[in-house]
Amino acid sequence: MANDPTIAAIRFGAGLSPVSGAQADAAALMAELAAPDAQIAAFPVMPSTEVWSQALAVKALRRARQQNEPGAVARVKAARAAVAEREVAGLVSFMQRGVAAPIGFRERLQAFWANHFTVVNKTGTYPSGPAAFADEALRPNLTASFATMLRAVVTHPMMLVYLDQVSSVGPKSVFGQRTGKGLNENLGRELMELHTLGVGAPYTQTDVRQLAKLLTGLGFDPKTGFVFRANWAEPGPKTVLGKTYDGPPRLETIYAALDDIAVRPETAHHLCLKLATHFVADTPDADLVQHMTAAYSASGGELGKVYAAMLDHPAAWALPYQKVRLPYDYLVAGLRALGVAPQTLSDLSPHDQRKLILGPLQLMGQPFEKQPEPNGWPEAAQAWVQPQMLAARIQWAMAVPAAVMPDLPDPRDFVRTALADAAGPALVTAAAQAETRRAGVGIILASSDFNRR
């Protein structure tokens, strides 16, 4: 079934659409990545510079409130509400991109990498920060070398804040000696365990510690953004995975270590297995992973080559559909299948955006940009098909289409629009037997046929 357009759209894209008209196959998927990025221009999110200035403004307001300035309480409250509204607007922009994309492979890849490099606004200081991180560190580098993406990730303030690198100080650095401050291992550990080598790789606690020392100096100033602070950096040689990095503290030394880790065979295997697990099957075909890993290694980690290798392998096109759409992808696919215009989503009131999109995501188990832990959302189908979560999918399918569309399609047509030849016979029959259009559309969107990919 290689190059089957239905599989291409459902498994690798954002889902079938009555509007797009794009015929999806492996070449079209890769062509979408090569084409200029129309979606980010049409549906932007708040850039990190504004995220930082917004945080500084809220901080100033809070200070005013602490000093009992007149009207400050109301101003803090209004600012908080505006900040929350902008955060939801970021979610809506992302969903609009998925709904409007010709196929949506780029959107799927961005979501994959945003989960691989999980970043959460855990302190509450930087709302909208994770979306900015995804657009700035990941999206421009989706087809670049992994080393390039890794450099962008490790120097993005949201990652530095999330994994506590912003406060890690070399104990023997100038600043460390003066203040008594010291190391924080968090980023050093997750960089090897989650971002690159994988937990099964032969690194040790000593490597974690050495990498943490090497990463000191990576810093953030909300007024200016990323900054490398040489006087925070631990002096002296550091040996990570058997290779020694020496010389005066410089960002280039950190880049050199990241570049080395990025092309290690453990990293190649870890990333290719993860990509195949995300796109193809919870337990992907070993030969597929091997094929991708070979492309990774041969190209020095060129991600575009890795995706091409995945699409080039017959196992990537095998049926049945084994994966379950994550809740976010499920909502995008549902709105896309209905042919909802992107504008409809941004025209919804903030209240309705919460009620129809943000709240349901939480009930389905995937609160927006709130992964509980740095390893991100799980992949396994059964993690998402728990009764309480499936109930939320069914409720959404039954209720929300009618709330965003005045005229629901005839279920007998919609079953083909939404699923083409991926609709099973039981679903085709059920679609025709539903009591109302609303129930018919709901059953199609709630079906396992539509929830799988």
Place this chain on the structure above:
Amino acid sequence: MTRIRLDGPMSRRLFLKGSALVGCSLAATPFLTSVTLAAAPWDQRLVVIILRGAMDGLDVVRPVGDPAYAAYRPTLLTGDPALPLTDMFALHPDLGDLMPLWKAGELGFAHAVSTPYRDKRSHFDGQDILEAGTGLDVPEPSVRDGWLNRMLQGVPGMTAETAFAVGRDEMKVLIGPAPHAAWAPDAKLVLSAQSRRLLGKVYEADPLFHAASMEAMDLSDRMMAEAPDKAGGMAGMAAPVADPGGKAQPDKIAAFAADQLKQATRIAAFSINGWDTHNGQRAALKRALATLSNTILTLKADLGPVWKKTTVLAMTEFGRTARENGTGGTDHGTGGVMLMAGGAVRGGKIYGRWPGLDDAALFEQRDLLPTADVRSYAAWAMRGLYGLDSGVLEKTIFPGLDMGADPGLLL
């Protein structure tokens, strides 16, 4: 109550090898197929709370009597004073609301405990091992069921409601072939009879969706029948969907769990997150401890007389470094603390052997040295609650475990 005996010596290594082959499943272990445990429903209640992110046991139950302790924690000990528990230990001030339980003997701790997991200090492997209950310090891919589920696999008279996973975190500790329920306080499913029938047919070919949808419909019906005004979620489009921006508050989870435990449920499991305190631990721990405290107090209040029959075990994947790090926090460690609460436990006590905090006594000169396997406490609790044979506990539920001497956890 019938118990089985496992005769014949079986070396630990041999067993571990065998267990990897059979996936540690009771059902798949031929000599255990006739196991009969105390038939469900039992009267005793067990609540297992997984504290995700690695709780700093050395901060929560502070070894203030250890001469090395204070020097390791220059900033962490500068807040409110800790509350004395014993000559050696004092409780974190943010758990002060639990002191009446300690005094009443309804709260206790086991210190210097860990799973067999060592060295890599990954949260995610650590949690997988904690929930799988396996005996090696690497995850065993062949073990796909949690230890609570393996316990239930041999019990006759189970219904889905006997064991309940609450909330939306995946509770691997309860996952496996034995039936169990999973629901959240704000979940709801309202369908017309025809839609219900049609969806049933549509899901038939997909066992995962079929089972989950059947359970969702049954549970939603039950919750609605019990308390139509309380059932949350998306009640059509008229009602607001949910509080966006976060999970349900854990006290709601505890209240929901208590509600179930007062009925047919005997085992409840859920998570409390937010223990990964690398940075600014005093503030970060305050939030997590408030949740933990609130959870336990909610359980006690809502369970009413059933609290007397209840054992709560709160376990975490590992402890944190003995020394605070350079950023007012702690990094991933090894030995830590397990909390136990409930009217059924013998509280007012810190269980375990204290290894000391001298540099030489630390594990890898870094972490509190574990002196007991945290699984042994869970095993003794299950033995006391359900009459499980130690052979079953040590070989099937917690493969490779040596339960050691009875610590006398339960009244």
